[in-house]
Amino acid sequence: MSLLNQLSDNKGAQKVRTVKGRGPGGSKGGTAGRGQKGQKARESIPNWFEGGQTPITKIFPKRGFQNVVSKRKYVPVNLGDIQARIDDGRLDSTKPITVKEMYDCGLARITGSGKKNGIKILSRGAGALKQPVEIVASSASFGAIENIEKVGGKFEARYFNGLALRYLTKPEKFERAVKLAEPTSRRDIEYYSDERRHGYIAGKERPSFEQYYNYKGKVRNTNRKSVETEFVDYASRKAFENNRTVSFAEFTQ
16 A cells, blocks of 8 residues: 555644735735834834934944954865875875865865865874875964974975965966965964964065065066166165155155
8 A cells, every 4th residue: 555645744844834915814914913004014123223212332332343354264174184185095195285286186175166365284183194294285283283293294384375376276277377476464474484383484584675676776666667766865765665755856866
């Protein structure tokens, strides 16, 4: 005997939608349960509305802020997952494991709608790490760095912007090579200069004025014309370094 005709959902699994505003025959007809006239009958009122008086969110002052735009978002990759890819033959432990290798083997998705600021190595599953590996990523936890060095490996924290991540993961979409950018914000410079984080610029000297602009005694014009402005005296140069407003006449004296 077939029981297909007796199958049904459990009681309460489906709820009948209340039909409103379809005539006086039902309990929600006519005014649809909103009553006669008034503000609440004509439009929806937000939960924070206090009847017209000054809301509590405006009475008390605010202090500080959170810069959500500049917050770094990394794709987490565990050491245990890296070892699993090595055991499967999808990663070569004899070569440096970079963003490209981790992207190709399916460890991280850092492009498209899920675009992040790079990869962060975490120490979960670190006990499974067997052989020394050299990993280059945007960031790593202190526990992950400790476990990598425990087996004789090496880690380097490297700065990548969005363009660099796109180029490293999908170089076939670029007609020519892309030069990797250097960190510009103070937070990134301090992070990648920290020896505890194994930053790639740790222990290196900060670039001088000439090295930064790649011109000895000159600075390129920002409008990309062939004209080059030359610093004729030491005072104008120091004023530029100290971020003081300098008139064009001082450069042409």
